[in-house]
Structure formats: C-alpha cells, structure tokens
Amino acid sequence: MLFNSIGFLVFLPIVFILYWFVFNKKYQHQNLLLLVASFYFYACWDWRFLFLLMFSIGLDFLSGIQIEKSKTNKEATFWLTLSIVINLGFLGFFKYYNFFVGSFADLLGGFGFKANVWLLHIVLPVGISFYTFHGLSYVIDIYKKRIKAERNFIDYAVFVSYFPLLVAGPIERATHLLPQIQKKRIFNYEQAADGMRQILWGFFKKMVIADNCAPLVNEIFNNYHTESSSNLVLGAVLFAFQIYGDFSGYSDIALGVSRLFGVELLKNFAFPYFSRDIAEFWRRWHISLSSWFRDYLYIPLGGSKGGLWMKIRNTFIIFLVSGFWHGANWTFLIWGGLNALYFMPLLVTNKNRQNLEVAGMGKFLPSAKEIFQILITFILTCFAWIFFRAESVAQAFSYIKKIFSNTLLSIPQPFPIKILALTAVMFIIEWINREKVHGLKIERFNPWVRRGVYIIIIYIIVRYANFGNNEFIYFQF
Known part of the structure; x- marks a missing residue:
C-alpha cells in the first residue's frame, strides 16, 4: 500500500478512528490495533512476504531474550551471531544473490571459463533492508547491555513493523521507539x-x-x-x-x-x-541510516580513536557498505566510494565537523x-x-x-x-x-x-x- 494511493487515504482515517475512539482505553489495545494494521498494510504489497517479516520479528524477539538470559559471554555471543547470520542471510539471499553469482560468472568469463549460473527471478521483499536493521540494532543493544530484552511480543512486533516506517524508514532504535509504545498515549491536538x-x-x-x-x-x-x-x-x-x-x-x-x-x-x-560540505550533507541526508552505520559499524571498527589511516579506512568502509546497502550493483559501490573521496579532504584537515x-x-x-x-x-x-x-x-x-x-x-x-x-x-x-x-x-x-x-x-x-x-x-x- 502506497502513501500516495486512494487505499491509504481510506486506511489511515479508519485506523485513526479505531485507535483514538475504540481502542483508547488501554495502550496495549492500541498496540494490538497498530500491529494488525501494520501487517495488513504490508500484506497489501505482497501477503507472501508477510511470513518473512513475522519470522524476522520472532527470531530477534527470542534471540534478545536468550542473549539476556545467557550465563556466559560465549552463550550470548552464540545467540547474537545466530540472529545476525540469519538476518543477513535472508537479506543477502533476496537482495544480493544475483549480484554475487553474476559477478562470479563474469570473473570466470574474464579467464575464459563459461559458467552457467542459476539466478533468482523473484521480487525483493519491500522494506527488508529497513526492518532487518531494526532487528539487528535491537539484539546488538541487548548484547552490549544498553537495553533490556522485551518480553511483550506485541510491543516488540509493533516496534519492528509499525506501518509508517515499515517499508522505507526511518530506521528506528529500540531505545527511542519502544518507550513510546509502552506507555499510554493521550491525543495532542x-x-x-x-x-x-x-x-x-x-x-x-x-x-x-x-x-x-x-x-x-x-x-x-x-x-x-x-x-x-x-x-x-x-x-x-x-x-x-x-x-x-x-x-x-x-x-x-x-x-x-x-x-x-x-x-x-x-x-x-x-x-x-x-x-x-559533504560531511554536513551526510549529517542531514538519511540521518537514521548514517547514524546506524556510525553506531554499529564505524565505532566498533575503532571510529576516530586510531590514527589517520584508521580513520580513512573506517570512513571508506562505511561509505562503501552504505552504497552496497542501497542495492546490488557496482554503481552503488562507486557512488559510496565517490562520497568517501569527497569526505577525505575534510577528514584529513579535521574540518569534517566545522x-x-x-x-x-x-x-x-x-x-x-x-x-x-x-x-x-x-x-x-x-x-x-x-x-x-x-x-x-x-x-x-x-x-x-x-x-x-x-x-x-x-x-x-x-x-x-x-x-x-x-x-x-x-x-x-x-x-x-x-x-x-x-x-x-x-x-x-x-x-x-x-x-x-x-x-x-x-x-x-x-x-x-x-x-x-x-x-x-x-x-x-
């Protein structure tokens, strides 16, 4: 369902009226309504991929609880790794499989070998890059002991699948959105x-x-x-x-x-x-993605604490990964690399925050x-x-x-x-x-x-x- 469609202009008032006039006694009832509405919103695009969304929600919900219950760091690391591998595995399969297989075939062709490869002919599940990152940040934050694992499945499911942000963000954090979901909302004109x-x-x-x-x-x-x-x-x-x-x-x-x-x-x-300058541009463009890569990739890689070469390396990594996040095409990698090159003079001269x-x-x-x-x-x-x-x-x-x-x-x-x-x-x-x-x-x-x-x-x-x-x-x- 598109925001700019007649269907959404009918859907939104119905959910709004039910939310504030029927399910307004308890926030738990409102959350249940939001979850049903969000699943319906997503199913209007392709109901088959709704099961993939549900699986991702269930995986990270259970992984978060297991990470928190773990008695050893090794056990917690296992559950974190399991969640990351499965999440990125689904993302890689649907979004990047054809890219890697095609690139490998082209590489072999360059050496005179002809490879017959099997390519996928399916539609990319809408929003998969966004809700995957919601779940990843959640389990990583639990592992880092920044937040407690959520025990209410409905609340967590709303955090991941909340229909306004489900298909194209912003990429939310549990520390910001979950507290709002878990309290009574009063209509503010x-x-x-x-x-x-x-x-x-x-x-x-x-x-x-x-x-x-x-x-x-x-x-x-x-x-x-x-x-x-x-x-x-x-x-x-x-x-x-x-x-x-x-x-x-x-x-x-x-x-x-x-x-x-x-x-x-x-x-x-x-x-x-x-x-x-470009540094300012990236503080103002797709802020939720830029901050996600900063917190979950750039800083764990060492951020700006190391020497100049570490800063340059980490900057190129996050820009290239950001480019690849946008799509399985060399054009996106070059786009990311170009922005990294634009960023270099500011980084070297310490003017990236001027x-x-x-x-x-x-x-x-x-x-x-x-x-x-x-x-x-x-x-x-x-x-x-x-x-x-x-x-x-x-x-x-x-x-x-x-x-x-x-x-x-x-x-x-x-x-x-x-x-x-x-x-x-x-x-x-x-x-x-x-x-x-x-x-x-x-x-x-x-x-x-x-x-x-x-x-x-x-x-x-x-x-x-x-x-x-x-x-x-x-x-x-």
Missing part, C-alpha cells in the same frame, strides 16, 4: 495538527516535485546517447530534486502520520541541499561564501547521483563523458520551466524554515497567512501533482 502539516508537505514534495521530475529524468537517462550535454546536466540535477522530493517526502509523511498516533519518529532529513549549524543561522540570506560552498556541494552531489541513477557503470561513464561536449553551454530542450518553478517554491519555503523540524512548520506567522499558505499548497498539489500512484524510490532498497 497540536502534535496531530503539525503532523498533518508535515504530511501535506511530504505529499507536495513527492507528488508535485519528485513525480513530475521522474518522467523527464527517465527520458534523459534512457536516451542519453541522443541528448545534448545541457540536457544531461539537467537530467542529473532533476534526479537530485527527484530523489530528495521522493525520499524526504516519504519521511515527512511517515513522521506526520506517526504523530497522528502520538508517536514521534527519528528525524530523517534536515534540508541536506543547504549543506556547505558546519554543525544551519547555513545562514539567524539570518534571512546566507553569506556569499556560504552560497559558493552550498553550490559546490550540490554539484559534487549531483555528479555522484549519476552513478546512483545509472543502470550500469558503463552507462554512468558514457553519460558523464557525453556531458563534456560542445553542447554543454546550450539551453536544455525542452526547458522544464514548470518543474523548476515548483522546485524553486519548495526550496524557498524550506530555506525560510530551515531551522525548523520540517518545511511547513510556519506557526510563527499570522494564522490567516498560515491558512493561505496551506490553501496554496493544496491547490498546487491538486493542480500539478502526478496522480499515477508512483512508487517511492526507496521501496527498491
């Missing part, structure tokens, strides 16, 4: 109203920006051989707008929907295209220096997005090579004035509210001004949105 504003902004970014950019991006990337250089540049820039509108739009909807049920999820985006506050903090406009830094960071990011979007490494390099031709300075044809104008509206609103939690948090303005803005946003969605039930990009990850 201000929280719910702001949640509705965040949902509205998410729909604007997804349906107006991302879904209008998508057809032109697809046209340019699919026919890059015949496109002018300026059109290829436009394609890369529009994909940057598309993936931001798509993924941050999803996150805004997810966070806003969750707030309707009195639950606050982790913030996943913080206006990343206003970043002044921009912790938002650009132009407390001012209406940024300085000329900040504008230049934001522009350079955006250009570097767009260049890396070419590998992310390309179907193959060969296509990515051909695309880049063709950019640098004698048509680079020509005007793109056709020039998408409507898309660029709507994108400008999005960035202007987000710049004004860049110090807030989301782009449409404008409570400081006069009530009539706020209502006018909401009406204009709704009108733009009705007038310009692409109502094609387009899937979210991160469903494939």
